[in-house]
Amino acid sequence: MTHFIDRRLNPKGKSLGNRQRFIRRAKTQIKEAVQKSLKDRTVTDFESGQKISIPKKGTEEPRFVHGSQGGERDRVYPGNKEFVPGDEIKKPPQGAAGQGKEASENGEGEDSFQFTLTQEEILDLFFEDLELPNLVKTSLKEIKRMKYKRAGLSTVGTPNNINLVRTMRNSFGRRIALNRPDSRAYNAVKDELFELEKKADPTPEDIARKKELIAQLEAFDVKRKRVPYIDPIDVRYNTYEPTPVETSQAVMFCLMDVSGSMGEREKDLAKRFYILLHLFLKRRYEKVDVVFIRHTHEAQEVDEQTFFYSRQSGGTIVSTALEEMLDIAKERYSADTWNIYVAQASDGYTQSGDAQHCVELLNSTIMPMSQYYAYIEILDEREMAVFADEESGAELWRAYRKVHHDWPNFAMTRISKPQDIYPVFRQLFVKKSENEVAALARGIT
C-alpha cells in the first residue's frame, strides 16, 4: 500500500497564519462590525462564533480586468430555445444589469464580505488593550507558583531526560582516552584473519601472522569488554529545577443589587455587564479570584451560576453588600497580600440614610485597601435624560460623588442601554500609562 498516505492526523489549522493576517488586516472593519453586533446581544451569545460581514474596503484585491461596458463582444450561451440568427434582444436598462446584487448597508452598492469569527477571536478583539488598573502593589508580588526551568546537567535522573549529545560526547572521550579498539580496527584485523584463513596452503609466515592476529583479536575482545561502549559514568541527564514565579494575586468583588427596585431590564443590564467583566477576567487573568455578592436588604456570597441566573427580590440596603465584602476580604483576601478590585452595580436607590453609611464604609476601610473601585449605576432611559447632569442623581450617586472626588481610584459611570455596556466597560478598563491612571480615574464618570 505504498500509494496512500494518511494525512488526517496531521496538524490542522494550516491556514491559521493566513487567517490571523487577514484579521489583522481587516481589524478596524471587523471591530466595528463586532461592536455593532454586540448592541443587541450579550457576549455569551458568541459562544459558537459569530457571523459578521465587513465592507470589502481594505481587503479588496484589485486586478486589471475588462470593464463591463463598452466595446464589442461576442459570447456563446447554451440552451437556445426559440432564437434564430438576426433576432434582437433588448438590453436591460443601465444599472439594473447585474444579477440583483444585494444592497449593502452603506448603500453604495459596494459588496460586503461575510465570514465567521470564532469566539476566541471576538473576545480578543473585545478585550484588546484592556487591563486591570493599578495591578502594582509590588510588595504583594507573592511567591506563589513554581515553574520548572532547565538547570544544566546531572548524573542522576530519569531515562526520559537523558541528554544524548552529552552522554555520547562523554562516552566518545572516554573510549579515546582508554584506547578502546574501535570497530574499524577490529574489523580490519578480522578481515585480514579471514583472508589468511581462506588460503588453501598457508606459508609459515602466514601461520605466524595468523597466530599474531588471533592474539590481537583476543586482546581486543578483552579490552572491549573492559571498556564498554557506554558506561554508566558517561550518562548525563537534563535537570529541571523548580523556580518560584512571582504572580500578583488579585481578587475581584462583584456586587450586584437584585432588589425589587431593580426592574428586569436593569437586572439584565447589570448581569450583562458582569458577564463581560467575568469573561474579561477569566481570559486575561488566570489567577484572579472572583467573588460574587448579590444583595437585597441583605447580602450573600453566591456562586457564578446563582449570580447570573437566579432570580430574587426584596428591599434594598446597599451597605449590607459592602459589609459582606469586607467580611470576606478580612477572612480570605487580606489587603497585605492581595490586590483588591470591586465592581458595584446598582440602580442608585437604597434605604434612606444607608448611602451615608456606604460612604463611611468606603472612606474608612474599603477605599484604602482597594486598587480600583468601579461603580456602575443602571438607569432607565427616562432617568438618564433627567440626570443628564453629572451633579444630579439618586441618593447613592450624589453620595458617591464625594468619594469619587476624594479617591482617584474610584470610578463611577452610568448605563441605560445595552449599547452603553461595552463602551463603558472599555472606559473603565482601558490600558493607561502609570501616571495617567490617577488623572483619568478622576475624569471617568
Next chain:
Amino acid sequence: MTLLFEGADWDFGQLDRVYQAVEDIAFNDLGLDIYPNQIEIISSEQMLDAYSAHGMPLMYKHWSFGKLFAREETLYRTGMQGLAYEIVINSSPCISYLMEDNSMTMQTLVIAHAAFGHNHFFKNNYLFRQWTDAEGILDYLDFAKKYILKCEEEYGLDEVEAILDPAHAIMNEGVFRYHRPPPLTEHQEEEKLRRRIAHERETFNDLWRTLPQPVTGDTQDLEADDDDVLNAMKLPEENLLYFLEKYSPILKPWQAEILRIVRNVAQYFYPQRQTKVMNEGCATFVHHYIMHELHRRGQISDGALLEFIHSHTSVVFQPDFDDQRFNGINPYALGFAMMEDIKRICEEPTDEDKDWFPDLAGSGDWRGALKHAWQHFRDESFIEQYLSPKVMRDFKLFALHDDSESPSYEVSAIHNKLGYRAVRQTLAQSYDIGTLDPNIQVVGASLSSDRKLTLQHTPHRGVPLDEKQTSKVLGHVQRLWGHEVEMTVAGEEDQDAA
C-alpha cells in the same frame, strides 16, 4: 471477477485493490502515461486549508489566503456549498488529496479522475510540459514559504505585505507568454541571495559614502547611459512583475526576490487557466470510462455504478442560459461531451462527421485520437478543432453579439448549418487567454527625467479596462516603482517616453 468492495465504507486495503484495478485499465486499456502517484487522505478541515492556498500543500502566508479561507469556511459550514471530492497537484510525484468523508465509490471515482485523468494531462499536455516544472515546484514553494517567513521576521509583517499586495494585484500580468521561463532552481537561488546579503553586511563600510563621487560628464553622456539602460530593458515588456523586479529603482534585493516568487507562482498556474475545459474533460472522460469498465468487468456492483452515475451527472450538468443556476459554460460538461463525441466519431461516424472530421471519422482509434488532442491542444485550439455540430446541437449553443453602441444584443449565429462555424469560432475565442486578459505592457520608463513609468493597454475590439479597479492597481504598481505610473491606451497618441 469479484467485487473490489461492498458498501460505502472504505479502508486502506480496499483503496489499494481499487487502485490496482484502476491502474490496470488506465495502463493496459487506455494506455495513459502518468507521473508516479502519491495519494493522501485528508479530513474536510484540511481540505478547506488546501482550498485557501490554491490547493498547494505548501504556500507562503498572506492575508488574501486567509480571506479566501474565511469565505470558503462560511459557505461550507452554512451548507451553501459542498467541498470538492479531491484536489490534485501538478507535481512529480503527482499528489492527489482524497476526502475521508467520501464513500468507497467516490474514492474509486476520485482515484480514476485525479490520479489518472488529471495526472495524464499534466504529464503530457504541451502547455504544462513547456511552462511548468513539475519536478521543482514543491521544492520551490518550500523555499518561497521559508523565504517570505524570514522576510517577515526580519522586516516586519507590514513591510512584506506592502510588497505582496501590489505583486498579487499584477499577478496575471506577471507571466511570460511568449518564451519559456527558466527552470526553478530553489537551492542555488537561495544560497546565492543569502551569500550576497551576507557579503554586503560583512563588507559594509560607512567610509565609502564619504568618497567623492566621480564627476559625471555632460548630459549627453547621461542620456547615452539612459539609452543603454532602456535597450537593456528590451521594452515593450509584457511581464510587469519581471520588469519591476529587474528595473524598479526603489526595490531592495529582498523585495525583488518576493516579486520573483509571486511571478514564479503565477507562471506555474498560467497553463491551468488555459486548459480548464480540456483538463476537466480529460479527467472526467477517464473516470467515466474507467468506472464503466470496472462495472463491465464485474469489479463494482450495480449500486456503486448508480451512485457513480448520480454524482457524475451532477458534475457534467449544464444549465441553460436562462436557468437561475446558469453560471457560464460548465467546463466539465463541455470537455466531457466533446471527448465522448470524439470517441463516437471514431467508432460510429455519421455522414456529417465524415464531412467535418475526415481524418477521425471511422478510424476506430479513439484512444490515440484523444491522447493526441490531450497532448497538443489548449482550450481555444481544442474547441476550434474538435467542437462538432452534434455537440453544438446537444448544447443548443447560440452566439450573441454585444455592441455597446447598440441598444440590443443580436443573435449572430445558432446551432444550424449556417451557424456551426461561427458558433465554434466565437466559443473558441472566448477561451483565448489573449482576449480574456487585458493586454497590458510596459512601454516606457523615463529614467533620466521624472522616472515616470508608462504602461499601455491595447484594447481588444474596443473593450476598455474597468476604471475603478485599474486606478487601484496603478496605485499598487506605483508603490513598487516608487515614481509616477501612467496608463495609456494604444490607438491614442503614442507617448514614447524614451
